[in-house]
Amino acid sequence: MFHLFTRISLAIILITFCTHHLLLNCVDADDKQVAKPAAKKTAEEKPKPPKAAVKLGGPMAGMGVMVGEVTDRSAHIQVRVTRTDQLVERDVPGIEGTVYFQLYDAGKTEKPEKPVKAMYVRALADTDFIARASFVDLKPGTSYRCDIRVGNCSRSLKVGGPVAEFKTQPGAQSTAAVKFAVVTGMNYAKFHGDDRIDRKQHLEENNRALPKAYQGADKHLGYPALASILKKQPDFFVGTGDNVYYDTPDDPRAESVTELRQKWHEQFVQPRYRDLFAKVPTFWEVDDHDYRIDDGDNSGEYDPTPEVARMLMLEQLPIGVQRAEDTKTYRTHRVSKNLQIWFVENRMYRSHNALPDGPEKTIWGAEQKAWLKKTLLASNAKYKLLISPTPMVGPDDKRKTDNHTNLGGFRHERDEFFAWVKKNGLDKKNFYLVCGDRHWQYHAVDPSGIEEFSCGALIDPNSRLGRKPGDPLSTDPEGLIKQLYTQTTPSGGFLLVKVSKGKDAKLSFIYHDEKGKVLHKVTK
Numbered sequence: 001m002f003h004l005f006t007r008i009s010l011a012i013i014l015i016t017f018c019t020h021h022l023l024l025n026c027v028d029a030d031d032k033q034v035a036k037p038a039a040k041k042t043a044e045e046k047p048k049p050p051k052a053a054v055k056l057g058g059p060m061a062g063m064g065v066m067v068g069e070v071t072d073r074s075a076h077i078q079v080r081v082t083r084t085d086q087l088v089e090r091d092v093p094g095i096e097g098t099v100y101f102q103l104y105d106a107g108k109t110e111k112p113e114k115p116v117k118a119m120y121v122r123a124l125a126d127t128d129f130i131a132r133a134s135f136v137d138l139k140p141g142t143s144y145r146c147d148i149r150v151g152n153c154s155r156s157l158k159v160g161g162p163v164a165e166f167k168t169q170p171g172a173q174s175t176a177a178v179k180f181a182v183v184t185g186m187n188y189a190k191f192h193g194d195d196r197i198d199r200k201q202h203l204e205e206n207n208r209a210l211p212k213a214y215q216g217a218d219k220h221l222g223y224p225a226l227a228s229i230l231k232k233q234p235d236f237f238v239g240t241g242d243n244v245y246y247d248t249p250d251d252p253r254a255e256s257v258t259e260l261r262q263k264w265h266e267q268f269v270q271p272r273y274r275d276l277f278a279k280v281p282t283f284w285e286v287d288d289h290d291y292r293i294d295d296g297d298n299s300g301e302y303d304p305t306p307e308v309a310r311m312l313m314l315e316q317l318p319i320g321v322q323r324a325e326d327t328k329t330y331r332t333h334r335v336s337k338n339l340q341i342w343f344v345e346n347r348m349y350r351s352h353n354a355l356p357d358g359p360e361k362t363i364w365g366a367e368q369k370a371w372l373k374k375t376l377l378a379s380n381a382k383y384k385l386l387i388s389p390t391p392m393v394g395p396d397d398k399r400k401t402d403n404h405t406n407l408g409g410f411r412h413e414r415d416e417f418f419a420w421v422k423k424n425g426l427d428k429k430n431f432y433l434v435c436g437d438r439h440w441q442y443h444a445v446d447p448s449g450i451e452e453f454s455c456g457a458l459i460d461p462n463s464r465l466g467r468k469p470g471d472p473l474s475t476d477p478e479g480l481i482k483q484l485y486t487q488t489t490p491s492g493g494f495l496l497v498k499v500s501k502g503k504d505a506k507l508s509f510i511y512h513d514e515k516g517k518v519l520h521k522v523t524k
Helices: 002-025 188-192 199-206 224-232 257-268 271-279 306-316 366-378 411-423
Strands: 065-068 075-080 097-105 117-123 130-135 143-151 163-167 178-183 236-239 282-284 331-334 339-343 383-388 431-435 441-445 451-455 482-486 493-499 507-513 518-523
Touching (some): 065 271, 163 271, 224 493, 257 271, 366 411, 441 518, 451 493
Antiparallel strands (some): 065 075, 097 117, 117 130, 441 451, 441 482, 493 507, 507 518
C-alpha cells in the first residue's frame, strides 16, 4: 500500500510539473506547435556575454503597429512581436506569440462595448514574427480604431498594446476631400552616421560629398520629416521605394535574409515611425535599394535573389494578405469620386538593364502594361495619378541606364506609353505622374505635355541638387524639358498631395522641407 501511495504521489507531482511547464510556455493547442527544448551545451562551449544592456522581455509590440492598403472596404493591420522596443546590436529581437486585433467603429458617439471585428493571429519565426490581420467588409469613409494585445498565447494577452487609428477611403461615390504624403529615400545609415559608407563612391554616385549625419538632440526619435508629416494629418502615407537601403553601406551590404530583415527592423523601430503609423495608414512600393542593389535588375548571381527580394517586400510591408504568394504589387485604388491612384511595379518584371533599348525592352512587362492601359481607360475619376518608384520625365543623370528617362535605358517604353496617353486624350483629363527615387524635388513637363512631380528624399543627408534641362551630364542635354520647379538648396522633405472636396475639386501638389516648411505649391 505504501508503495502504491508513493507511485500515485510521484505521478501527481509529475503531472503538476508538466502542466505548470505548459502554462509557462502557453502554446495554443490549435497552433500545433511543440515547445522546443533548449539546445544542449557541449563541454567546449563557454557562456556568451550579454549582447547589450537593454533588458529583453516580451512578447511585446516593440515596433508599434502598421496599417496598410486601406480601401473603402478593407485594411491590413500588422504587428511584429518582439522582445524589446530598442535596438540590440543593430537589431530588434523577435519572439513567437499571439496578437489579438480588436477593430472598433471610432465614429460612433458612444464608446462601443464590443469590437465590430476581432481576430487572433500567431506571430511565427518563418514570417519574422509578424502577425497581420486582414479585415474586409468595412464601411466607406469610416474612422476605425484597432486595439492590440500581445501575449505568449490567447490566454495570456497583455493589456496596453499599441492602438491604430485609420479611416477607410471615401469611395467612388464620395466627393470628400483627400490628402496624402509621398516620400522616398529613407536612408538610415546617412541620417544616423555610419562610418562604413564609402565616401568616394558616394561622391561619384550622388554628385555631392557625403553630408554630415543629423546632429539634432532629437536624433534618437528618427527623421524630423515624419513628425512634420504627422502634423499635416494626411489620410495616408506613400513610400515609393528606397524605404530601406540594403546596400548602404555597400561593404558590408545586407545579403542574407537575417541581414535584410535587420534593415527593416532598425528603420521601423524608430519612435517617429511608430507615432506616424499609429495614426496614418500606408501604401508601399519598392525600388532598387530595397529590392536588390543600386540600379539593380533581375540578372546576376548574387544575394538577395529576386525571389527573396519579393518575399521580403510582401513579408515586411502590409500590401496583401499574409502568406498570399499571388499578391500583385502593381494595383490601383479608387480613393474617391475625384481621385484614383495607380501603383506600378518597376523591378520585378523588368528586362536586363544592359540590353539595347527598343520595343522588346521593358520595365513593366506585357501583363502589367496591358493592365495599366485597361484600368486607365476604364477610370472616370476626375484626377488620375500614376505613382511610380522611378522617374519618367526627369531629367536624370546621364550615367544611369535603369529607368524610363535614361539614355540607353527604357525610353522606348516611355515614349510608347506617352504616345498612348496622348492618343487617348488622358493628358487632357488630369493625368499626372508622381515619382520617387530622385533625391531632389522637382516639377517637370515633358515635351509631350505630360507633367511629373518628384517627391525628393525624405531626409537632408540623403538629398542633393538635381540635373537641369540643358545640362550635358543630364538625360536632357538639348533642354527640351520644362522644369517649372526644382530645389536650389539640397533638402529633405516630402510631397503633400491634396484634393479638395466637392464636384469642383482642385488638385494641389505641395512641396515641404523636412521641418514642414512649404517650398512650392502647384494647383490644378
